[in-house]
Amino acid sequence: MALFKKDNSWYIDYYVEGGRKREAIGPNKKMAEHALAKRKLQIAENRYLDIAKMSKVTFEQLSRNYLQYAKANKLSWGRDERSIRLLSKKFAGMKLSLITPLAIEEYKNERRQSVAPATVNRELACLKHMFTKAIHWDMTSINPVKLVKLFREDNARTRYLSLDEIDKLLSSISERVKPMVITALNTGMRLGEILKLKWEDVDLINRVIIVRRSKNGYSRDIPVTDQLYQALKPIDQSKEYVFSNADGNPVKSIRTAFEKAVLLAGLKDFTFHDLRHTFASHLVMNGADLLTVKELLGHRTINMTVRYSHLSQSHKRGAVDTLRFPDRHYLDTKANGQKKAKIVSASSAMT
Numbered sequence: 001m002a003l004f005k006k007d008n009s010w011y012i013d014y015y016v017e018g019g020r021k022r023e024a025i026g027p028n029k030k031m032a033e034h035a036l037a038k039r040k041l042q043i044a045e046n047r048y049l050d051i052a053k054m055s056k057v058t059f060e061q062l063s064r065n066y067l068q069y070a071k072a073n074k075l076s077w078g079r080d081e082r083s084i085r086l087l088s089k090k091f092a093g094m095k096l097s098l099i100t101p102l103a104i105e106e107y108k109n110e111r112r113q114s115v116a117p118a119t120v121n122r123e124l125a126c127l128k129h130m131f132t133k134a135i136h137w138d139m140t141s142i143n144p145v146k147l148v149k150l151f152r153e154d155n156a157r158t159r160y161l162s163l164d165e166i167d168k169l170l171s172s173i174s175e176r177v178k179p180m181v182i183t184a185l186n187t188g189m190r191l192g193e194i195l196k197l198k199w200e201d202v203d204l205i206n207r208v209i210i211v212r213r214s215k216n217g218y219s220r221d222i223p224v225t226d227q228l229y230q231a232l233k234p235i236d237q238s239k240e241y242v243f244s245n246a247d248g249n250p251v252k253s254i255r256t257a258f259e260k261a262v263l264l265a266g267l268k269d270f271t272f273h274d275l276r277h278t279f280a281s282h283l284v285m286n287g288a289d290l291l292t293v294k295e296l297l298g299h300r301t302i303n304m305t306v307r308y309s310h311l312s313q314s315h316k317r318g319a320v321d322t323l324r325f326p327d328r329h330y331l332d333t334k335a336n337g338q339k340k341a342k343i344v345s346a347s348s349a350m351t
Contacts, residue, residue, distance in 0.1 A: 003036055005029070012036040014043070026093060035098050057139045059091040059099065065137065066130045075192050075213045078252070083126035086111070096131075096140050101147040108148065117151030124150060158307050159274045160281035165267060172264035177257045179231045180243055181275065186228040188279035188297050190215065191272050195250050197242045204229060214298045222296055284311045 002013040010025045010032035021039075025032040063084050070077035090107045091099055104124070111120045128145035135143060161169065166185065173181050183194050193211050201210040207224035214220060224232070235242060241250040254272075262270050276297070283293050290312070294305040 014039050057096045059094050062134050080126050083123040101144045104148045118153050121150045158277050160278040168265040173261040174257050177254050182231040184275035186225045187222045188276045199237050220298045280308050284308045
């Protein structure tokens, strides 16, 4: 078994079942050394034939197949497309057999230098599902991402806007994007759900929106508030999508416009998804029970909604603190203490 470099790429050379095999690994010598060591182990354990087909499939081939699947089956395929574009910077040109746990760890640590742990985790989740589908499609037999530990996330974060902050945001947002922000504030819908919303699912007469392609696979109904009604009514209903471009296709992204508005409004640590938290938080603070909030948000379990329970408790405390009963019905602690002391002294004198 040997390791050598030709042009700008490292190769591994080995024998299996009497035949000579040669694989191009790429410009990274360390990766080539790891690949050669892995082949030695696979051959020693008679597992080489199980991964033979895997060594022929490239990351690009899997990416193409996966994106076709995602566009047909996933509401969040746009996020997958972005993740794959970033993953390609590390894994482009690599065979699936060379995308090892070590290579994934390298990607994970490199990405962590520039983005948040949650962002890296979403990208690794995409890669993990890609390998899961690859197994189903008989492209590979193992999923290396399962051996990689994700970063710990602060799932307790629940950033929401106060009424004053909401006013600042709506005053700063462009007229084109404002109806989408108002929709998020009044429905708690995810951005993907809003951008894919069709007029056939909006009933302005009975004032209800039906979210058919929810993230958890279930549809849900959301009442249309007066503010949302006023925002949707002027929009052209002759097109298929509620929020569409001049060509009738749905708006793909509002990221730049939204981030500009957040900056102008002076908001800190705020994303479009936090509008969903704002919707839920204000519902709870206005007395809505968690089960109702769960149904409106489309959460699969109540555990996902419990993060808002502390808001209910704080407002319960505020409500209790407003109670005022006649003072004469309360015991005077100081007076009672003096009275108790006199009784004790009298008892002592008698004895």
